[in-house]
Amino acid sequence: MKNLKIILLALTLGLTTLTSCSSDDNSSDNQVQPQPQNELLGKWDLEKVDMKMVIDGEIMMDEKDVPVKQTGLINQYEFFADNTMKYYIYNPASGTTPATEESGEGTYVRNGDQLTFTITNGNTFTIELLDSNNLHLNIFQEETVEGVNYIMDMTQKFVKLK
Secondary structure, three states, X not given: OHHHHHHHHHHHHHHHHHHOOOOOOXXXXXXXXXXXXXXXXXXXXXXXXXXXXXXXXXXXXXXXXXXXXXXXXEEEEEEOOOOEEEEEEEEOOEOXXXXXEEEEEEEEEEEOOXXXXXOOOOOEEEEEEEOOOEEEEEEEEEEEEOOEEEEEEEEEEEEEOO
């Protein structure tokens, strides 16, 4: 149960990076260019997560293929050919933490195996696997807060819905 709470916390922290505040930049460098038809297009549902968390060099968690459906978490992305996307995220209540639900629209840019969402803050994910039924997105974050070094390496494993 402790691992489940840690995984939910880590997922919540990782997923909330999508909702950080930022300003829009309408410069010509950021103009969205439509992409040719590709396997990324369609609706994807998060099924499993690989999560590694390191604090000051100590591995706190290193889990592979953790199913998220049993936690009640829902994370879905839908990608369109005009480089727009929609997302839906639901984090169930846990202990004293209330449930949260969020949805919205944004844009994305794919450059090779790099996928950048510009929902609000332009998170960059690395596509580790993309085929007609599977999308594995990795995000690596490292930061130091009050002298403590935090590293989160998370791979979200999605299956295609349509």
